[in-house]
Amino acid sequence: MPSTVLEVHIFIYVYVNENNDKKKISITCFYSNKMQAFYLSFFFLLFFQVVFSQDISIKTRIIGGRRARENEFPNQVGIVRRQGSKITTCGGTIIDDHWVLTAGHCMLEDRDKDRPAKPEDVTIYLGAVDIKQSREKIEAVKIYVHPDLDPLRKPQTDIAMIRTKVRCVVGSHPSKKGYLGTDNVYTMKATVPFSNKTSYVGKTVWTVGYGKKTNDMSERPDGILQTVDLKVLPDDVCERQYPKGIYNHRFMMCAGDLNGGKGSCNGDSGSPLLLKNDQQDTQVILGLGLFGTFGGCGLKGTGGVYTKVSSFISWIEGVKEQFEEQENKEKTG
Numbered sequence: 001m002p003s004t005v006l007e008v009h010i011f012i013y014v015y016v017n018e019n020n021d022k023k024k025i026s027i028t029c030f031y032s033n034k035m036q037a038f039y040l041s042f043f044f045l046l047f048f049q050v051v052f053s054q055d056i057s058i059k060t061r062i063i064g065g066r067r068a069r070e071n072e073f074p075n076q077v078g079i080v081r082r083q084g085s086k087i088t089t090c091g092g093t094i095i096d097d098h099w100v101l102t103a104g105h106c107m108l109e110d111r112d113k114d115r116p117a118k119p120e121d122v123t124i125y126l127g128a129v130d131i132k133q134s135r136e137k138i139e140a141v142k143i144y145v146h147p148d149l150d151p152l153r154k155p156q157t158d159i160a161m162i163r164t165k166v167r168c169v170v171g172s173h174p175s176k177k178g179y180l181g182t183d184n185v186y187t188m189k190a191t192v193p194f195s196n197k198t199s200y201v202g203k204t205v206w207t208v209g210y211g212k213k214t215n216d217m218s219e220r221p222d223g224i225l226q227t228v229d230l231k232v233l234p235d236d237v238c239e240r241q242y243p244k245g246i247y248n249h250r251f252m253m254c255a256g257d258l259n260g261g262k263g264s265c266n267g268d269s270g271s272p273l274l275l276k277n278d279q280q281d282t283q284v285i286l287g288l289g290l291f292g293t294f295g296g297c298g299l300k301g302t303g304g305v306y307t308k309v310s311s312f313i314s315w316i317e318g319v320k321e322q323f324e325e326q327e328n329k330e331k332t333g
Helices: 032-051 236-238 309-332
Strands: 006-015 022-031 061-063 074-081 088-095 099-101 124-128 136-145 158-166 206-210 224-232 254-257 263-265 272-277 282-291 304-308
Touching: 032 263, 061 224, 074 099, 088 206, 088 272, 099 282, 099 309, 124 158, 136 224, 136 263, 136 309, 158 254, 158 309, 206 282, 224 263, 236 254, 263 282, 282 309
Parallel strands: none
Antiparallel strands: 006 022, 061 263, 074 088, 074 124, 088 099, 099 158, 124 136, 136 158, 206 224, 206 272, 224 254, 254 304, 272 282, 282 304
């Protein structure tokens, strides 16, 4: 055994029946270095969540935030995957009439990580602050996961796109003529950055998610859309949080509150990082939640890590073109 050993304790709360009674499982792991501890612990938790659909520390949770207001984030959707008796929930962001952007690992087959999930297993819920009360749900027809995504070696390419069967941009804003009242669903697409050369350091951004609201791992998500404002932080804030080589500024960005108390926790469930422009009624999606900080969430002097959407502009446009070409071939063939 190496002379220096890192001991990591992982606590998992397993819900054992319909009454939400839970059992706490404690697992102790020993690692020879920080790099090994980070990767293996992180992906053990990810594996446990995806395979067993239990609520553990990898679940998205917004810390120090508030409940989102009705129509405040009309580009947000809830994504539900059904595989037999198992249900997995992720967040997503509308980026075009028929396209939703989300985390890549949410859309991978459980047993075959090289293949996207089956579209028929995916349902998208629109226009809901409370996902259980969504008034509109639509189907997926095609799912694209970044081809370079490898949860163990390349988590920075954790991005996926869903093509929807019908338009996911529907309705009109309550302040505009044509709004039909509380029973009408209003959605709006978020804008994808035009360039990856723009720096957003110091800008106020918002992260949004359906999930837990505290650091308590035993808390069960209630499906209410939560939001919190953060600052885009310099890369070196996140670089020094992790072993060398984990944070890659080409494909990742850092955001949080250096005073502590606010942030998304291990936000790799499709939650976005949004730049709001209320005057122009637009929201730009800058990032997708990738992971938070071990030892707690929203800690002073730390930031969360997000996939940098601007680094995948060409891939996003290429996916759209690929779908259109395939669709045209099927129509003419």
